[in-house]
Amino acid sequence: MQLMFGLFVISVQVFVVTSNKLLLILVDGFRWDYFDLPQIQLRGFERLKKEGVRAKWLEPVFPANSFPNYKSMETGLYPESHGLVGNYIYNKNTGTIFDQSLLDPENRDPVWFSGATPFYISAEQQGKRVGLYNTLGCDIQIDDTLPSVCRPYDSHLTFEKFLTYIRDIVQRFNADDLDIGYMMYADVDVTGHLSGVNSQKLNESIIQVSRLFELILDSNIREEVNVVFLSDHGMASVSDTNIINITSVVDMSLITDIMEAGPLTYIYPRSGKENEVYVALKTFHPHMHVFRREDLHERWFFKRHFLVPPILLYADLGWHIIHPKTLKGLLQFKAHHGYDNAEKDMRGIFSAIGPDFKTQLTVPPIKMVDVYQLICHVTGIHPNPHNGTWAHVQSMLRDNHQVHVDL
Missing domain, CATH: 3.30.1360.180 (Gyrase A; domain 2)
Structure with missing residues (x-):
């Protein structure tokens, strides 16, 4: 069935799936080509290539900034539909301001987030238990609903503390106390801004991410857990003369x-x-x-x-x-970041491994709005109308998980 949403046609699909658990890790500012840097050894990334599937790149929505892309990934909608149109927004009707830091009460008004329902709220409403770790706004109610677990964003979060979050999610998965874990790792973005795209410090941050992937692959995580790694956008060098x-x-x-x-x-x-x-x-x-x-x-x-x-x-x-x-x-x-989303340097990553995904496969590029339907499909969430295209992601899935019915 197709619905009109604004001025755009949206496909609504009912998926016939087996519901599995999901660990979703968003690595902020991880550019598409960081996977293949020749000057450093990245064993975790190499294992992802062999044991999972990845898109050639992930195209962010415009603007190629964090909050518009967080929300597009979480809802499958473009910013003109979900309403988080920037990291900083002014509402001329109310005189209020949205600031990505979420430090002031007016930044935390649920109205900023309520333009569309994210997958983790739909999951809770459909009886699943979701944990959000180091995510901005996880303690803000949407549709009068909160995730089962909320560990708010910490700008000083260490790599070691992030690993404790991973261990907590794995333990909850293994105890069947959690269905979805959603995490955000920010160091690559922060280091990219401050040190530059080709800096030694950024290389060290990328190596940490590769190590993180390897630790997850080596963990005692349950077999029915899918793991998805993606980024919100890429990064481009700038000069203080420009x-x-x-x-x-x-x-x-x-x-x-x-x-x-x-x-x-x-x-x-x-x-x-x-x-x-x-x-x-x-x-x-x-x-x-x-x-x-x-x-x-x-x-x-x-x-x-x-x-x-x-x-x-x-x-x-x-x-x-x-x-x-x-x-x-x-x-x-x-x-x-924040340039035209068609720019090569703004491209992000998407990779997945687990029982629902094929192995040793690279698929053509996908768009940020395509990710939502994939999340819903592998976790058994009934999706809301969205802007994603099923044909863009279907080839990533094993044959027994590709059955879907158009209404």
């Missing part, structure tokens, strides 16, 4: 707020001032592109939500935009 400073052309008296910085910037002009702001910015810099909301690329699936800014700026790869509200720390970054 700066687009819009401060000189932005008259702050014409603007209610500015959000985001670096590869893109959201501008919310005061009522009646949109054209004046747009004209001032339109031809300011050859490496900066200026869009009104209605003119945004259709391929981004981004324009049809009221939280999308009236004016969006985005930079060419390797350039970054700064403005009067830019945090000083951003100028120290040696790499960024």
